[in-house]
Amino acid sequence: MDVAIIGGSVAGLQAALTLGRACRRVVLFDDGRARNRMASHVHNFLGVEDLAPGELLAAGRKQLAAYGVEVRDVRVEDVIADDDGYVVDGERVRAVVLATGLRDELPDVPGLAERWGQDVVACPHCHGWEVRDHPLVQLGWRGAPDRSVARALLLSRWSDQVILCTDGDELTDAQELRLAAAGVKFRTERVTEVGVGVEVRLVGGEVLGARRVFVVVRQRQQSDLAERLGCQLADGAIVADGGGRTTVPGVYAVGTAAAPALLAVAAAGHAATTAVAVHNDLLELDLGGGW
Numbered sequence: 001m002d003v004a005i006i007g008g009s010v011a012g013l014q015a016a017l018t019l020g021r022a023c024r025r026v027v028l029f030d031d032g033r034a035r036n037r038m039a040s041h042v043h044n045f046l047g048v049e050d051l052a053p054g055e056l057l058a059a060g061r062k063q064l065a066a067y068g069v070e071v072r073d074v075r076v077e078d079v080i081a082d083d084d085g086y087v088v089d090g091e092r093v094r095a096v097v098l099a100t101g102l103r104d105e106l107p108d109v110p111g112l113a114e115r116w117g118q119d120v121v122a123c124p125h126c127h128g129w130e131v132r133d134h135p136l137v138q139l140g141w142r143g144a145p146d147r148s149v150a151r152a153l154l155l156s157r158w159s160d161q162v163i164l165c166t167d168g169d170e171l172t173d174a175q176e177l178r179l180a181a182a183g184v185k186f187r188t189e190r191v192t193e194v195g196v197g198v199e200v201r202l203v204g205g206e207v208l209g210a211r212r213v214f215v216v217v218r219q220r221q222q223s224d225l226a227e228r229l230g231c232q233l234a235d236g237a238i239v240a241d242g243g244g245r246t247t248v249p250g251v252y253a254v255g256t257a258a259a260p261a262l263l264a265v266a267a268a269g270h271a272a273t274t275a276v277a278v279h280n281d282l283l284e285l286d287l288g289g290g291w
């Protein structure tokens with residue numbers, strides 16, 4: 001095999017498509033935890049309307065069959081490096097593409113986890129249009145008021161009925177002025193629960209009604225394979241150059257694992273660009289060169 005791709009969400013599947021179409025022998029591993037799997041639809045993806053995340057990935061997998069890409073539904077526990085390349089799940093390959101994505105950590109507020117991806121979301125570029133001009137709550141991350149304010153300001157372009165709940169953080173005069181300039185109201189009480197409706201319950205019992213709650217999240221690598229392979233990480237992302245090359249020769253990183261803020265379509269685009277670089281690097285190896 002030429003390449004093992006670890007991760008079969010949008011980035012991994014796109015990398016597999018581009019490499020498969022370049023006549024490379026590719027094996028892709030995935031354990032089914034695409035980051036947006038709990039969302040009802042994928043938005044802001046050219047050519048895609050009304051598709052659930054699982055449907056988009058299923059269509060991608062179907063497309064791969066024509067190019068001989070082997071797909072294995074397993075979690076990769078380890079990647080072994082030796083002088084000839086890498087061994088992944090018993091398969092010897094020349095290069096490894098990490099498309100292992102991120103997982104989101106939600107604010108510590110009851111009711112968020114069970115509504116995540118439906119009534120509770122993070123990204124207005126993904127889920128803002130559907131609730132534009134409706135009452136919206138931006139729930140901040142306690143202890144990071146700058147970030148909370150920035151997210152509320154962003155959301156204010158989709159609706160003029162945005163309330164920022166800082167969940168206990170006080171704001172500076174400058175922050176309050178910026179919110180006022182954007183028409184965003186704010187509450188600084190602790191949030192005790194996000195419930196059906198969607199209702200945001202504040203300490204003391206007051207309830208704010210919202211069409212949707214946007215939250216500030218923290219992201220972590222979904223897999224520790226990059227770290228264990230010795231790849232450099234910075235700010236939680238795998239460090240990679242413009243061709244997706246990590247600091248370890250023969251190991252590449254694509255999609256949100258390397259660039260956390262990417263929309264799904266951009267994660268796929270990043271993967272296509274990287275796959276072209278992988279193909280070119282393998283060509284050099286084919287001709288007797290090195291990494």
Ligand SMILES: Cc1cc2nc3c(=O)[nH]c(=O)nc-3n(C[C@H](O)[C@H](O)[C@H](O)COP(=O)(O)OP(=O)(O)OC[C@H]3O[C@@H](n4cnc5c(N)ncnc54)[C@H](O)[C@@H]3O)c2cc1C
Pocket residue numbers: 006007008009010011012029030031032033034035036038039041042043044045074075076077099100101102103104116117121122126127222223225254255256257262263264265267
């Ligand atoms: C709730 C929610 C809704 C979203 N909605 C949108 C939207 O509408 N539009 C949009 O553009 N973006 C949306 N996003 C962002 C979108 O999810 C990401 O841009 C996209 O999923 C990134 O894809 P990826 O391939 O980089 O990684 P991921 O989707 O995170 O996929 C990583 C894959 O790697 C696999 N994996 C990890 N480790 C291993 C291992 N060791 N072995 C095997 N497999 C492994 C996982 O199972 C997973 O399938 C949303 C995000 C969230 C959280």
